[in-house]
Amino acid sequence: MKKIECYIRPERLEKVKKALFALGVKGMSITDAKGHGHQGGIKLTGRAGDYVVEWIDKLKLELVVSETMPLEKIMDIIVENAATGKPGDGKIFVLPVEEAIRIRTRETGEGIL
Ligand SMILES: Nc1ncnc2c1ncn2[C@@H]1O[C@H](COP(=O)(O)OP(=O)(O)OP(=O)(O)O)[C@@H](O)[C@H]1O
Numbered sequence: 001m002k003k004i005e006c007y008i009r010p011e012r013l014e015k016v017k018k019a020l021f022a023l024g025v026k027g028m029s030i031t032d033a034k035g036h037g038h039q040g041g042i043k044l045t046g047r048a049g050d051y052v053v054e055w056i057d058k059l060k061l062e063l064v065v066s067e068t069m070p071l072e073k074i075m076d077i078i079v080e081n082a083a084t085g086k087p088g089d090g091k092i093f094v095l096p097v098e099e100a101i102r103i104r105t106r107e108t109g110e111g112i113l
């Protein structure tokens, strides 16, 4: 199993979610996140002069998928639907998952996904 953690623009959630569901993804989690990449924030100009917003609102999407799901395709779909081409489009991280259990039935393994 693999876990995909990605940070996306909140306004892209609907598009990304629909595309993932269409591919057969079932379970996923979202969390409000704040962060920045290598620019370290955004510089804005206000009446009092320039200031930097260091923590920018993003959404963190987490999904664990079985080895039978096409990982490359999932990543492509996230990229296609999350991208605007401007800085701050986000990042995708893929992690190995050792075990999963459905608490209600105590079933384990990728069949529970
Ligand atoms: N190395 C990282 N670890 C964890 N989260 C990260 C990391 N890099 C970026 N993020 C998360 O992803 C969000 C979007 O990052 P962002 O797209 O700005 O990355 P970037 O490297 O600056 O690329 P770009 O130049 O396109 O802006 C950040 O706000 C943060 O929440």
Ligand SMILES: [Mg+2]
Pocket: 036, 037, 038, 039, 040, 087, 088, 089
């Ligand atoms: Mg950035």
